[in-house]
Amino acid sequence: MLRLDDLQIVVRTAELGSLSAAARALDVSPAVASGALKRLERQLDVRLFARSTRSLRLTPEGEQFLGYARAALQNLEEGQQQLAGSKVGISGVLQLSAPSDFGRNVLLPWLDEFQQEHPQLSLRLLLGDRVADLYRQQVDIAIRYGTPEDSSLVALPLAASNRRVLCAAPAYQHQHGELRRLDQLAQHNCLLYMLGGRLHERWRFQDGKRELSVTVSGNRVSDDADVVRRWAVAGRGVVYKSWLDVADDVQAGRLRVLLPELRGELAPLNLVCTHRAQLSKAVHLLREFIQRRCAELLVRKPWSG
Structure with a gap:
């Protein structure tokens, strides 16, 4: 040898x-x-x-x-x-951006817990729904729904099986009646989300092997996903949101899943960076931590499979 x-x-x-x-x-x-x-x-x-x-x-x-x-x-x-x-802890500054709703209401307490485990680590968190320009903004990683349009970016899955779900508050259901079929959405006030000037008014679903879609309308539109969720919790209408964003609201009874027999469209959550060299030990540990927390929420998912 x-x-x-x-x-x-x-x-x-x-x-x-x-x-x-x-x-x-x-x-x-x-x-x-x-x-x-x-x-x-x-x-x-x-x-x-x-x-x-x-x-x-x-x-x-x-x-x-x-x-x-x-x-x-x-x-x-x-x-x-x-x-x-x-054998040593992680330290330094980790700069990340995240979507407004997921960042404020889901990720924020997770980061508190993560930082308690790694007290030498400093965090710089930017929240917003516009896709961060990782080549210009001072962030190391971004947490985003969907696959990045820029194929040069590195995207690592955090919750690949996450889907959107149709929800409304009990108070809204009590006032406007139960939704029994997808085509009845035309009779309901749908809370709409807008990103980059584009209105997300076409909601897609799967019924077995059939692809279904419906164009919806409503009297409230926002470019902040957190605002849209808050409107839904307040009973202002029907919302079509990522399960990760509304899982706690559903668990607490603030929202109810409508038409659970339909599978909403995929909304995979990814960790995105410009180069694999940015995947430091802190990033790897944070990714593993978020993956575990997302998996805990997905155990309670309303769709089958």
Whole structure:
């Protein structure tokens, strides 16, 4: 089996152009360095360096082996760093953006809990429904519904199976009657959401293998998803929202799911960043934490499957 210290001798000798210089850099005697090189050449059954009294250069076989030796040492170093990092807490500043409703009413208490577990970590939270420009804004990651339109961004799933659900407050149902069919939405006040100037007035569902859609209308529109949810809780109309946003309201009885036999459209929640190099230990831990919390909410989902 090859010895790591022998690989180090080869790499440093190639870098410094001298066996004696490599010995000094590694704090071993020239005799030890020479012995390590000879031992490795015997094991590989090749000559790695062409040596004379005045010069030393890599042979073609040595050039080929050098890349593997460097990669092996680099992989070991990265492994040591990861193990060392796992033994210490995370610190520094983590900057993230999140949707208004999910951020204020779901994520905020989660972040409190996460920061209690990692008190050396500082958070900078930006809330809003407009998609953050990760190349310009000072954020490390964004939490967003749906797949990013920019294919150059890295999107990691937080809740891939999340869906939208149709909801209304008990007070609204009491006043306007129970919704029994999808086409009856035309007779109800639907609370609408607008993003980037686009009104989301076409609501899509699945009934088994059938795709259903309905165009709705109402007397209230907002570009803030939290406002739309608050209107629904106040009994102002019917809302079509991400289950993650309304799960606690449904659990507490503030909202009721309508037509639960229909499956709302997918609303996957993702963690988005510009490059995988931004996936620090803090980001990985936060992602795992949010995934667990989302899974707990999805256990209570009203749709089957």
